[in-house]
Amino acid sequence: MKICREQIITIALSLLDREGLEGVTLRKVAAQLHVHAGALYWHVQNKQELLDELANALLSPYFVQWEGRTPEQPWSKWLQATCEHLREAMLSHREGARVIAGAGLGRAVQLAQLMELIVQSLMSAGFSLRQAFLTCSTALSYVYGFVIEEQAAPTNASIKQARSSEETLISKIQHEKRIHHYTTEMDFRAGLELILEGAKQQLQK
Amino acid sequence: MKICREQIITIALSLLDREGLEGVTLRKVAAQLHVHAGALYWHVQNKQELLDELANALLSPYFVQWEGRTPEQPWSKWLQATCEHLREAMLSHREGARVIAGAGLGRAVQLAQLMELIVQSLMSAGFSLRQAFLTCSTALSYVYGFVIEEQAAPTNASIKQARSSEETLISKIQHEKRIHHYTTEMDFRAGLELILEGAKQQLQK
DNA sequence: ACCTGAACACCGTTCAAGT
DNA sequence: ACCTGAACACCGTTCAAGT
Secondary structure, three states: OOOOHHHHHHHHHHHHHHHHHHHOEEEEEHHOOOHHHHHHOOOOOOOHHHHHHHHHHHHHHHHOOOOOOOOOOOOOOOOHHHHHHHHHHHHHOOOOOHHHHEEEEEEEHHHEEEEEEEEHHHHOOOOOOHHHHHHHHHHHHHHHHHHHHHHHHOOOHHHHHHHHHHOOOHHHHHHHHHHHHHHHHHHHHHHHHHHHHHHHHHHHH | OOOOOHHHHHHHHHHHHHHHHHOOOOHHHHOOOOOOOOHHHOOOHHHHHHHHHHHHHHHHHHHHOOOOOOOOOOOOHHHHHHHHHHHHHHHOOOOOHHHHHHHHHOOOOHHHHHHHHHHHHHHOOOOHHHHHHHHHHHHHHHHHHHHHHOOOOOHHHHHHHHHHOOOOOHHHHHHHHHOOOOOOHHOOOOHHHHHHHHHHHHHHH
């Protein structure tokens, strides 16, 4: 049975969607390739490397073709679209945000390249290197944190809380959301706008 | 050997600092209490519950005494202090951010309470329920994402990159940081200020 | 009520040996 | 070059049986 790196990643990805991150196991991947677990170590250094490649595999289809800001494009619109695109990439697979955050900037090549593209796009719009970096890192941190929480499986505790409708502000917020048909996507956009607005202000000084 | 829930959490916390999150294992905790692994299940439902308690244990010393905004306090100063305090709680133990994010709002009672306190403090400063929620959730997502990345162990890849000082913008940023003695804390504050600035702007409309 | 002892069904990783 | 076979040192979880 000849196998290659790509097959391993593809199988791992499908396993991620079916069983979640904790279900992604070298032994299960090997089994689906009709191969013993030890055989994977010829194609992959260890499990962490597989996880890193998983992060890249999530990001690649969304960002290999992604263009930097064009001169006539306002930077805030471009950055907004880029962050929403990143969120979509994360949402494209179960626990995607966790996978990407787990790899981090140091490991996920795609993520480092994306950061490069953002900083460059902001600088061409008049940001200093530091301003561009801070805006970029703030936006990315926000996306990370937001989507990780968004993808966290609803627990028994949170369901119980929602059901019992206590007099907490959080349950009032949930209630208001239902009435006004607020979506999680709207929350995400609104938070992102806060950051973009802050960056605009900073830029004028 | 009589043991109790508190001891389990204390041991787990020390294990977290010594060996990191993946070193926190029911069997190791049990061994340090001179008890068989199965015995822990009398005090704890499963490993996840222990992890949730770990998140609370990280937050409690920082937030049980934490006060809501006082009338004479500007909301932005109070929120800034609160977010910096949260970051310090996360940094107080190895991989603290990951532990807290892993528990999430649904599991870490302390975190849900903190959110409650923030929303309430912002509303008393004139925010609508929705404005307060969005500002709170944006700030918290940012802190999450920032500190998770901050605490990610530097990898071989990132060290190699730093050493080879390629012509990437990211390495230029690292370089600039060293020259100007920028700290990670300054980066955190600057990003936070972006969000606070954006929230101020939003409030005026 | 609280723990032992032992099992069950898993993990990642290594490595001689095969082909 | 690439995989088998088998081992090693672990995991979380369950549960009868002890005290």
